Amino acid sequence: MVQVVGLSFALGALTAATLVWRLDAADIPMSGVSATEAEIAALEASRRTPAALPAHNPPAEPQGAQRPRTPSPVGTTGTAAHATVISDLRARDLEMPVAGVDDDDLRDTFSEARGARSHEALDIMAPRHTPVRAVEGGRIAKLFTSKAGGLTIYQFDPSETFSYYYAHLDRYAAGLKEGQVVKRGQVIGFVGTTGNAAPDAPHLHFAIFRLTPQRQWWQGEPINPYPVLR
Numbered sequence: 001m002v003q004v005v006g007l008s009f010a011l012g013a014l015t016a017a018t019l020v021w022r023l024d025a026a027d028i029p030m031s032g033v034s035a036t037e038a039e040i041a042a043l044e045a046s047r048r049t050p051a052a053l054p055a056h057n058p059p060a061e062p063q064g065a066q067r068p069r070t071p072s073p074v075g076t077t078g079t080a081a082h083a084t085v086i087s088d089l090r091a092r093d094l095e096m097p098v099a100g101v102d103d104d105d106l107r108d109t110f111s112e113a114r115g116a117r118s119h120e121a122l123d124i125m126a127p128r129h130t131p132v133r134a135v136e137g138g139r140i141a142k143l144f145t146s147k148a149g150g151l152t153i154y155q156f157d158p159s160e161t162f163s164y165y166y167a168h169l170d171r172y173a174a175g176l177k178e179g180q181v182v183k184r185g186q187v188i189g190f191v192g193t194t195g196n197a198a199p200d201a202p203h204l205h206f207a208i209f210r211l212t213p214q215r216q217w218w219q220g221e222p223i224n225p226y227p228v229l230r
């Protein structure tokens, strides 16, 4: 009997250790939400989403899993640090990333729920094939195809403090390459519905991340583009 108890303890410890290791290896956020619960939440959220709006998870893949472990709480807009970042970006007077879109056309979708996650980006609706432009100069850090984001571009700003993320593209501009330095306003791609965007709702999913000191294209703190572009 003692042996059996001892064995199950040992197995329990082993399972726990394996689980922790697997979580670390996969770099999955410790949200405590099981896949099934997340899927149900996503399904429910998509049912609540009006048909005209794209129902999807944020396509910032590799996902938030690989962002810093301390997610920025909703309402960071109020902190001094965040306000400084917003005013720094505002001062750059960024180009509107979608041709023909005015400030007034923008809707703040940054804090909207997308399944179990927060959107952390703007969805800018536009007809398919509308040119997508670099919001400022800088280096194309990565051309990445993800399940959620489809055809995407990660572009760093000139100081490599921020990454601009453009997703659901129909295609890239001809000849666009990783490492290429693009000019402000340069056409880098075209609006589409690749990834998990609804086929009848073409839009640009646009995000801004403040990079970590390591300057890895997949990692950063999300910054709301809405007050930056308005």
Ligand SMILES: [Zn+2]
Residues within 6 Å of the ligand: 058, 059, 119, 121, 122, 123, 204, 205, 206
């Ligand atoms: Zn989006």
